[in-house]
Amino acid sequence: MKLQEIQIGFIPLVDAAPLIAASEMGFAEEEGLSLTLSRSPSWSTLRDKLCFGQLDAAHMLAPMPIAGALGLGGVTTPLHALSVLSVNGNVIGVSREIGARMRAAGHDFAFNDAETAGRALIGAIKDTLRIGVPFPFSMHAELVHYWLTALGVKDAHNISIQTVPPPMMPDALKAGEIDAFCVGEPWGSSSVETGVADLLLPCSAIWAFAPEKVLAVRAGWADENRDTAHRLIRAVWRASRWLSEPSSLGLATELLSRTPYLDLAPEVVECALLGRFAISSRGDVRTTAGFVDFFNGAAGFPWRSQAEWIGRQMASRLGLDHARAAKAAQATFRSDIYRAALGHVAHDLPSASAKVEGSVTEPLAVGSIGGRLILPRDAFFDGRIFEPTPA
Amino acid sequence: MLYLPSDTFRNTPVTNDLAIILVEPDRDKANQIVDSLADAGFARIQVITEASSLKRQISAIDPDIVLIDIANPSRDMLEEMTIASQPMDRAVAVFVDRSDDALTSAAIEAGVSAYVVDGLRPDRVKPVLDAAIARFNVFQRMRTELAETKRALEERKVIARAKGLIMKAKGIDEDEAYALLRKAAMNQGKRLADVAEALVESAGLLA
Numbered sequence: 018m019k020l021q022e023i024q025i026g027f028i029p030l031v032d033a034a035p036l037i038a039a040s041e042m043g044f045a046e047e048e049g050l051s052l053t054l055s056r057s058p059s060w061s062t063l064r065d066k067l068c069f070g071q072l073d074a075a076h077m078l079a080p081m082p083i084a085g086a087l088g089l090g091g092v093t094t095p096l097h098a099l100s101v102l103s104v105n106g107n108v109i110g111v112s113r114e115i116g117a118r119m120r121a122a123g124h125d126f127a128f129n130d131a132e133t134a135g136r137a138l139i140g141a142i143k144d145t146l147r148i149g150v151p152f153p154f155s156m157h158a159e160l161v162h163y164w165l166t167a168l169g170v171k172d173a174h175n176i177s178i179q180t181v182p183p184p185m186m187p188d189a190l191k192a193g194e195i196d197a198f199c200v201g202e203p204w205g206s207s208s209v210e211t212g213v214a215d216l217l218l219p220c221s222a223i224w225a226f227a228p229e230k231v232l233a234v235r236a237g238w239a240d241e242n243r244d245t246a247h248r249l250i251r252a253v254w255r256a257s258r259w260l261s262e263p264s265s266l267g268l269a270t271e272l273l274s275r276t277p278y279l280d281l282a283p284e285v286v287e288c289a290l291l292g293r294f295a296i297s298s299r300g301d302v303r304t305t306a307g308f309v310d311f312f313n314g315a316a317g318f319p320w321r322s323q324a325e326w327i328g329r330q331m332a333s334r335l336g337l338d339h340a341r342a343a344k345a346a347q348a349t350f351r352s353d354i355y356r357a358a359l360g361h362v363a364h365d366l367p368s369a370s371a372k373v374e375g376s377v378t379e380p381l382a383v384g385s386i387g388g389r390l391i392l393p394r395d396a397f398f399d400g401r402i403f404e405p406t407p408a
Numbered sequence: 409m410l411y412l413p414s415d416t417f418r419n420t421p422v423t424n425d426l427a428i429i430l431v432e433p434d435r436d437k438a439n440q441i442v443d444s445l446a447d448a449g450f451a452r453i454q455v456i457t458e459a460s461s462l463k464r465q466i467s468a469i470d471p472d473i474v475l476i477d478i479a480n481p482s483r484d485m486l487e488e489m490t491i492a493s494q495p496m497d498r499a500v501a502v503f504v505d506r507s508d509d510a511l512t513s514a515a516i517e518a519g520v521s522a523y524v525v526d527g528l529r530p531d532r533v534k535p536v537l538d539a540a541i542a543r544f545n546v547f548q549r550m551r552t553e554l555a556e557t558k559r560a561l562e563e564r565k566v567i568a569r570a571k572g573l574i575m576k577a578k579g580i581d582e583d584e585a586y587a588l589l590r591k592a593a594m595n596q597g598k599r600l601a602d603v604a605e606a607l608v609e610s611a612g613l614l615a
Contacts, residue, residue, distance in 0.1 A: 058478070058479050058480065058481045058483070059478075059480070059481050059482075059483045059484045060484050060487075061478075061483050061484050061486070061487045061521070062478045062479070062483060062521075065478065065516050065521065066516065069509070069512065069513045069516050070513075071516065071517070089490065089491065090487055090490050091486075091487060091490050091521070091523065092512070151484065152484050152487065153487055153488045153490075153491060154487075179463075179488070180463075180484055180485050180487065180488045181485065182481045182482055182484050182485065184481060185459065185460065185481075185482065188460060189460065192460065194460070194461065335491060
């Protein structure tokens with residue numbers, strides 16, 4: 018059988034793993050697909066190549082299709098998310114100078130308490146807290162903004178979220194242009210390894226189940242190539258299931274660290290997959306269960322409520338109309354296509370397309386098509402609960 | 409339309425006094441792009457080579473158009489300009505006009521992107537992009553040529569090594585070894601270089 022070729026773009030990050038595994042471990046081939054993965058130098062270039070048809074699908078920051086739907090960003094061709102590729106996986110770090118100030122003031126760097134860490138960080142800054150994020154439309158930006166505003170930093174003069182491409186973060190920290198940063202792996206670990214930063218918090222401490230990357234396609238592509246979209250979703254779903262098995266860790270690490278992908282030492286890649294971090298150059302180690310998740314608790318399901326949360330956050334951060342943002346955002350997460358693709362395959366497919374976000378404090382059994390879905394903890398650090406607008 | 413005396417502007421019409429910023433760390437490449445733009449009648453061009461504090465540098469110059477290689481990782485910093493955070497900021501969109509997909513698409517294929525101040529008329533921006541696209545197409549061709557030349561060189565090396573291995577193993581001369589290699593390639597329906605590479609690789613295993 019001749020395989021159907023699909024061009025997929027990715028950014029060299031640990032959470033590109035489901036796409037890399039789908040291509041390398043034969044899951045795509047099982048579905049009659051041949052994935053050509055190409056590395057992109059930036060999120061904006063990845064988006065533009067997808068928008069203008071040089072790519073069929075892409076590894077993308079969950080807020081990017083939503084930003085497009087809100088008319089934000091350079092190119093705004095409608096993009097849709099076929100699935101969530103990963104949940105959580107970012108870390109917040111501080112410059113060594115700020116880290117030393119926080120330590121002197123008694124902060125313990127426990128790496129698990131967003132409230133304490135946030136207050137300590139705010140206390141260590143004299144005027145404006147400047148935080149670097151990889152892209153203006155990213156979970157990094159939304160989670161950092163949610164976190165600090167929840168802690169009472171309201172004035173735009175007191176917080177500045179700036180875009181700094183991760184490879185440039187170390188220089189920006191050293192030059193004192195930013196005080197802190199929020200990045201995906203491997204960038205957090207490598208900043209500790211190179212001695213420019215101390216890690217403060219995994220973003221899962223802010224929101225325990227935050228959609229991080231999505232599998233994005235042009236809205237029109239998904240409709241014109243429904244069968245291909247289904248096969249792609251299934252291949253990625255199987256790859257994610259493989260990634261979630263503990264026995265896959267060694268091989269997954271080795272695959273990701275190869276030259277065409279992350280091109281890094283396996284030890285650095287492994288930190289994220291194990292959730293085990295050296296948080297300072299003094300060698301303090303912290304472990305975070307579920308640091309990044311590809312599969313458990315229906316991680317791949319593109320909940321419309323997740324999209325709406327992102328849309329509303331973006332609206333309040335950038336001063337847009339909330340109701341319109343909520344509606345536009347919801348439509349970009351295609352839970353309908355995902356469900357159709359996996360109806361006969363996945364046993365834990367939710368029967369609803371939206372859920373109350375932040376209400377699960379202990380793993381919770383809920384209704385699903387196969388009757389076996391356990392929703393993992395998804396609480397926000399401040400205990401807030403997000404009720405989605407009924408569709 | 410204003411024509412300046414010959415030579416100075418090479419007889420090109422000055423259609424446009426747009427302030428253009430070019431973000432390009434490679435000085436040679438930057439100079440070539442600036443020349444191309446000058447040929448197209450644009451004189452107000454500033455080059456930024458240093459990516460740090462890119463946003464501050466750009467807002468200090470307050471340009472109409474920012475051009476950047478799409479392979480440049482610092483491009484994501486420019487995306488921030490698409491959000492006009494202050495009322496005084498000029499909103500910026502990527503490319504001429506969101507309706508002009510053909511031009512945008514051509515630019516991306518050539519490898520250049522342009523951030524343009526909102527409200528600027530497409531006919532004022534198009535000549536800038538046309539000139540930039542033409543120049544970037546040349547770069548891309550050069551890159552492909554370089555890659556091809558490199559590959560050809562590598563292949564020649566591998567073929568020479570494979571020939572050497574055959575000569576040694578079979579005690580034959582160079583021409584015979586080459587003939588044998590070519591025959592094997594034809595029989596297998598493969599490229600000469602691929603057969604040679606396979607041979608060199610497996611010989612490495614046996615060594």
